[in-house]
Amino acid sequence: TTEPLVLGIESSCDETGVAFVRGNTLLTDAVASSVDLHARFGGVVPEVASRAHLEAMIPMMSRAAAEAGHALSDVDAVAVTSGPGLAGALMVGVAAAKAVAWALDKPLYGVNHLAAHVCADVLDHGPLPSPTVALLVSGGHTDLLLVNDIATDITALGRTIDDAAGEAFDKVARVLGLPYPGGPEIDRLAVDGSPTAIAFPRGLTARKDLERHRYDFSFSGLKTAVVRYVQEQQRDGAQLNLPDIAASFSEAVADVLTRKAIDACQEYGIRNLQIGGGVTANRWLRAMAEERCAAAGIELRVPRIRLCTDNGAMVAALGSQIVQRGLPPSALDLGTDSSLPV
Numbered sequence: 001t002t003e004p005l006v007l008g009i010e011s012s013c014d015e016t017g018v019a020f021v022r023g024n025t026l027l028t029d030a031v032a033s034s035v036d037l038h039a040r041f042g043g044v045v046p047e048v049a050s051r052a053h054l055e056a057m058i059p060m061m062s063r064a065a066a067e068a069g070h071a072l073s074d075v076d077a078v079a080v081t082s083g084p085g086l087a088g089a090l091m092v093g094v095a096a097a098k099a100v101a102w103a104l105d106k107p108l109y110g111v112n113h114l115a116a117h118v119c120a121d122v123l124d125h126g127p128l129p130s131p132t133v134a135l136l137v138s139g140g141h142t143d144l145l146l147v148n149d150i151a152t153d154i155t156a157l158g159r160t161i162d163d164a165a166g167e168a169f170d171k172v173a174r175v176l177g178l179p180y181p182g183g184p185e186i187d188r189l190a191v192d193g194s195p196t197a198i199a200f201p202r203g204l205t206a207r208k209d210l211e212r213h214r215y216d217f218s219f220s221g222l223k224t225a226v227v228r229y230v231q232e233q234q235r236d237g238a239q240l241n242l243p244d245i246a247a248s249f250s251e252a253v254a255d256v257l258t259r260k261a262i263d264a265c266q267e268y269g270i271r272n273l274q275i276g277g278g279v280t281a282n283r284w285l286r287a288m289a290e291e292r293c294a295a296a297g298i299e300l301r302v303p304r305i306r307l308c309t310d311n312g313a314m315v316a317a318l319g320s321q322i323v324q325r326g327l328p329p330s331a332l333d334l335g336t337d338s339s340l341p342v
């Protein structure tokens with residue numbers, strides 16, 4: 001017997017994602033992004049994102065179905081992100097998923113966006129080893145998770161207490177006069193800079209902070225330090241060395257992220273680290289994670305970049321895991337939860 005065909009729908013932020021997954025195999029993945037509409041605002045505007053989802057949802061469904069060589073009526077189950085995320089944006093995806101599930105009389109599964117990010121890795125590397133420590137770094141999230149079972153047992157070890165890592169990249173880029181989203185811009189500049197040129201702070205790594213915030217992150221102090229540095233340079237009439245600032249900032253972010261993730265692996269005796277989310281595209285972070293994991297004897301899993309950013313594939317992948325475990329579906333009065341915990 002063939003495994004069930006799962007439709008996955010994602011709309012928690014600015015990407016409208018629709019995908020088909022069978023078992024652990026990705027058949028097709030259609031994504032429309034409204035990022036360009038938000039660029040002039042310097043960040044995602046919720047209302048604009050919701051409208052864009054409304055317009056893109058059916059086109060993405062028909063594109064995904066056509067590319068998969070399936071009719072929508074072939075699906076055996078529908079999975080959708082029900083939180084966390086932007087309330088209005090989530091509603092568009094959940095409403096669409098319910099319509100399909102109800103019309104086809106197929107089970108509906110509301111899934112957690114953070115767990116779905118981790119689950120994306122299954123599509124590239126097969127089942128996650130248990131347990132795994134997962135680091136999720138995006139424009140909206142920075143979470144360190146202890147994953148015993150992707151569908152039923154995830155514990156949050158820590159999270160950002162202010163800005164998400166990607167948000168920090170975007171805000172610092174803005175200070176440097178770079179376009180939104182600034183992460184890729186800073187990443188490019190950093191290639192020609194020195195990571196030790198400027199000593200930027202590492203949030204929540206002092207001994208007193210570690211007592212209460214062992215696995216939490218903070219990036220707002222780092223952002224402020226960059227702002228202050230830029231102001232001082234400008235006051236002194238100095239030419240800003242953008243590559244050095246970019247490299248030193250990237251180093252500070254990657255240092256804290258990888259250090260805490262590896263500390264968690266060591267404290268819990270776990271030899272597997274999975275990294276996901278849009279910031280995973282960052283060269284500095286990937287290089288440092290590879291180097292430090294190798295030194296610590298930890299196996300690092302990072303899916304291809306396309307699966308790190310928001311997409312429907314990760315949602316379908318998690319739906320597929322839930323179906324494989326025979327867990328109960330969601331009711332058709334499923335709601336959304338902007339701050340859904342893992």
Ligand code: KG4
Pocket residue numbers: 013137138139140141165166167169170181182183184187277278279280281282283308309310
């Ligand atoms: O996962 P994602 O596509 O969307 C969500 O936030 O859910 O992540 C987007 C974030 C943005 O903040 C962007 O600046 C950042 O990821 N980003 C990067 C890089 N590519 C994207 N940050 C640093 N270096 C990069 N190469």
Ligand code: ZN
Pocket residue numbers: 113117138140309310
């Ligand atoms: Zn995301």
